[in-house]
Amino acid sequence: MTLKNRVVMSAMDTCYFSFNGTLTEQAEKLGGQMQLAGLPPHKQTILKVMNWFAAEVERVGVKPQLNTVVDDVYIEAVKPDVVLLAIGSEPSRPPVEGIETAVDGWNILQDIENLPENREIVIIGGGTVGCEIAHTLIEKNNHINIVEMMSSLSMNQNMVHRQHNQKVLDDADANICLNARVQKVEPNKVTYLAEDGEIQTIDCDLVICATGQRPKDVEWVGNLRSEGIEAYTLGDATATGNFQTATRSAMDVVMAL
16 A cells, blocks of 8 residues: 555554555655644644654554655556555635735745745735734734635634634734735735725735645546556545544545555
8 A cells, every 4th residue: 555645644544454554755754734834833732743643653663755756657666556645735826816926825934934024914815824824924023914805814713723813913903804805916015805895905015825725636546546546535635624634534544445
């Protein structure tokens, strides 16, 4: 069984159920987006969970193949019975003029040692990631503007974190624009349709896009199945969610094998 894995729990599941599993990861370290999710203030517990998962992988005897790309050549060499793809998700951007000029929110976290300071920043998207990026940037004395199409921020986040993020935003006098739809993005300006139907603009130094994730292209699953190999997607590669839904999806697939 070959596991192309960002949800390391699935590797442990295969060992618990006496499968011969191989865990591959194209990066140099296990953890995937957990590495980024644990960077905002007060989210370091996620890094502890990530390290626990990695330690459990080692404890149950799985030896990860890091810096490894799984492609047709790899599959031909290994000849797996089953392939589980937990390759995660990628940023999803709305069809808005100029949106390609915005910086991706995950990229901000990836370069957390070089965060902008004392800047006027617009974040498009007020979900969990957008709010936590805002929280991170506020600590660098940036003024934050969030443009969110829904009626409230962080709607899918638990209440404790929602309240905490809201307090941080309130204390920093952040400008929150709810029920707002972005019309155009320029390097130093965002134009949006406000809740009252008026067109508004925000001048800024930086625009960040945090409008959610979508599963990565997994057409390869169909190709593997056409060759007679059992193939399944796990976690965000099936549907974007959280760590609990990702690990549960891995367990469900392994239980069904």
